[in-house]
Amino acid sequence: MKIHISMITLALGLSYSQVSAQQTYKGEPLILANTEKADVALGKKWFVNAWRISPEVANDSLKIKLYNKSERISFRTDQDSISFDIKAGESKSFYVKMQNAEPAHTIISTSKYKWDNVVYADSKKRDDLRFYYENAKTTYSDSLRKEYPLEKVIKNDRNDMQRILSILNWTHHQWKHDGNRSPKKNDAISILNEVKEGARFPCFAYAIVLRDQLTAHGFKARTIYLKTKDAETRKGSPGHVATEVYLNDQKKWVFIDGQFNVMPTLNGKPLNAVEFQHALSNNYEQVVLASKDKVDKLEYTDFVYVYLYYFDTALDNRSLPSADQFKLEGKRSLMLVPVGAPNLQYISFWDTKVNYCVYTNSIKDFYAQPQ
DSSP, X not given: OOEEEOOOXXXXXXXXXOSSOOEEETTEEEEEESSSEEEEEETTEEEEEEEEOOTTSTTEEEEXXXXXXXXXXXXXXXXXXXXXXXXXXXXXXXXXXETTSOOEEEEEEEEEOOXXXXXXXXXXXXXXXXXXXXXXXXXXXXXXXXXXXXXXXXXXXXXXXXXXXXXXXXXXXXXXXXXXXXXXXXXXXXXXXXXXXXXXXXXXXXXXXXXXXXXHTTOOEXXXXXXXXXXXXXXXXXXXXXXXXXXXXXXXXXXXXXTTTBEEEETTEEOOHHHHHHHHHHHGGGEEEEOSSOOOHHHHHHHHGGGBSEEEEESBOXXXXXXXXXXXXXXOEEEEOOTTOOOOOEETTTTEEOOSEEXXXXXXXXXXXXX
């Protein structure tokens, strides 16, 4: 059975290492099985019943794209197991004998994952841009702090990053993700009130609650909408929603994902969305997902990387009626577009015109320091 896996976690050596005493067949390792289902592990991550043993298939192949330079792969049947380390571009093979059937020849071939080379402009492009952010001294923020207080959550935190990680963790654990329901209103109090009644919501609800709680505790925060390179024609969901927050003590914007409870960092430095994409593409092994939970970098990279291409965010994050919010050329949002890429103007999956954005290629435009 041919399957394709695009995942990796650990970088290790190169030799076969059998977990149990093993036989050989045609000069290659032989493991035993009674049933056709087998588990596969990449690093420490097991995928139960991910492989079907197929004696009828000659040279049954598992193709894997590696994020790192090498990976430890394990196979486990109901009777036996085998593990080995493999580098990108290498192949390994062994046989699986299932009862009286001919041994099934299994081949694992690997290739290096092809990271996207996404480039944005460094120079400031637009002088007419303005961003507006809500502050903590509003009636709404007072109500949010009163109804959903976080003083005990952040009381032992000593800097901005620790406080943000605590608020991120609190938000993540308020409900379990449900991508098929939407809240009645798009503000933290309304969403959390529905959650108390048992509601569960998608990624954008985490992003909104996180934004509002961070704002109520003195940070400048905004939701950020991520979209794939092929968002115009993609048949599956072309987008994800997260949050960015400005770290006052480091004077930079930082990407955080409430659905997954992660803050990406490189060499201890928290990253914004653009920096995160670049770090995964060029320094995957050094990227650390800061979190108060145990998170799986492999799984999160598999999910989020494809969305790190187009980014858009609101120009005005204040709690004002739409008619009173700042707009530029009649548009409410700014979209960051890679150099050389077309402006995203239509998303077929949602049958939606992107008629609410002005566009820029400039990182400095998108990540302007809040005033």
